[in-house]
Amino acid sequence: MLFRGNLMYVILIGVLLLSGIASDIQAQTPKKAQIVFDSIRLWGNPAIYIMDADGENIRMLVEPVSREPVWSPDGRKIAFSADWTGTTEIYVVDADGGNPRRLTKTEHGVNSSPAWSPDGRKIAFVFTSTRQFPRNPEIYVMDSDGKHPRNLTDHPANDRYPTWSPDGQKIAFKTDRDGNSEIYVIDVNGRNLENLTNHPSNDTLPAWSPDGRKIVFVSDRDGNFEIYLMDADGGNVRRLTDNPADDICPAWSSDGRKIVFMTNRDGNYEIYVMDIDGGSLRNLTNDPGFDGHPSWFGPAAFSVSPADRWITIWGWLKLFRVLRR
Numbered sequence: 400m401l402f403r404g405n406l407m408y409v410i411l412i413g414v415l416l417l418s419g420i421a422s423d424i425q426a427q428t429p430k431k432a433q434i435v436f437d438s439i440r441l442w443g444n445p446a447i448y449i450m451d452a453d454g455e456n457i458r459m460l461v462e463p464v465s466r467e468p469v470w471s472p473d474g475r476k477i478a479f480s481a482d483w484t485g486t487t488e489i490y491v492v493d494a495d496g497g498n499p500r501r502l503t504k505t506e507h508g509v510n511s512s513p514a515w516s517p518d519g520r521k522i523a524f525v526f527t528s529t530r531q532f533p534r535n536p537e538i539y540v541m542d543s544d545g546k547h548p549r550n551l552t553d554h555p556a557n558d559r560y561p562t563w564s565p566d567g568q569k570i571a572f573k574t575d576r577d578g579n580s581e582i583y584v585i586d587v588n589g590r591n592l593e594n595l596t597n598h599p600s601n602d603t604l605p606a607w608s609p610d611g612r613k614i615v616f617v618s619d620r621d622g623n624f625e626i627y628l629m630d631a632d633g634g635n636v637r638r639l640t641d642n643p644a645d646d647i648c649p650a651w652s653s654d655g656r657k658i659v660f661m662t663n664r665d666g667n668y669e670i671y672v673m674d675i676d677g678g679s680l681r682n683l684t685n686d687p688g689f690d691g692h693p694s695w696f697g698p699a700a701f702s703v704s705p706a707d708r709w710i711t712i713w714g715w716l717k718l719f720r721v722l723r724r
């Protein structure tokens with residue numbers, strides 16, 4: 400009788416804990432694919448908005464002036480840059496827009512373009528000192544709590560727009576150190592710098608594919624800014640867009656099947672999505688104000704929390720077996 404009472408107690412506590420963990424996960428990560436972006440639609444200044452990946456349910460997530468939002472790899476946080484203290488700093492909020500934390504603190508400079516490492520432990524970003532002229536944007540890497548920032552590029556050229564390889568070993572970025580904008584790649588330890596584009600036009604805004612095989616980027620090599628796809632070694636370049644407007648800021652869907660980007664082909668910037676062959680083009684926003692800098696999170700690609708849950712269940716099963724002995 401005593402044993403049965405204990406068993407019921409253990410099962411009850413287990414169910415309560417598991418349901419609590421499940422609801423905690425639901426509260427912290429989106430249930431379906433979401434896109435965060437910045438827009439001036441309400442305030443005249445950029446603020447961060449969120450919408451379903453089909454363009455529905457647009458609502459403001461972070462107050463102005465905030466821009467360049469990027470999902471953390473687990474979908475629980477969003478990093479962005481904001482002008483809330485007189486300087487442009489990198490911040491992080493929870494996925495529901497709450498609990499803002501400032502990661503950088505600068506007196507004479509601008510921090511921009513945050514990019515999460517694939518394990519979520521580091522953030523690359525661009526720091527541009529306003530004391531130096533000509534300006535010298537550099538790519539820095541810091542811990543995701545803002546500690547230990549270090550200069551990765553350390554070169555007088557204009558170095559911007561970092562994107563991590565999915566194995567966390569490399570960072571691709573834009574630099575004009577050879578006289579025009581190129582996409583370079585560098586190991587996270589600062590070694591093995593390599594020019595991937597090698598083209599006289601402006602090549603910029605790289606985004607590494609989730610499978611690590613491709614890099615999408617922007618180039619004006621055909622007369623205006625279009626979106627291109629290349630292999631991660633720089634080979635096999637092909638154009639995805641074909642429109643006289645600026646097509647820029649591409650980002651991957653979490654499953655690697657779509658590319659979301661911004662374009663002013665309708666007279667002002669809107670967010671569009673397309674397949675990775677350029678097909679199935681679709682307009683997701685439709686507002687006279689600026690809409691840009693999209694970042695996609697899809698829970699289908701998210702594996703950490705289900706694993707945590709199974710570990711928890713396994714832990715309870717083991718406890719259950721111990722108590723039965």
Ligand SMILES: [Ca+2]
Nearest residue numbers: 536554555556
């Ligand atoms: Ca530089």
Ligand SMILES: [Ca+2]
Nearest residue numbers: 580598600602
């Ligand atoms: Ca170039």
Ligand SMILES: [Ca+2]
Nearest residue numbers: 624642644646
């Ligand atoms: Ca174009």
Ligand SMILES: [Ca+2]
Nearest residue numbers: 668686688690
């Ligand atoms: Ca718009």
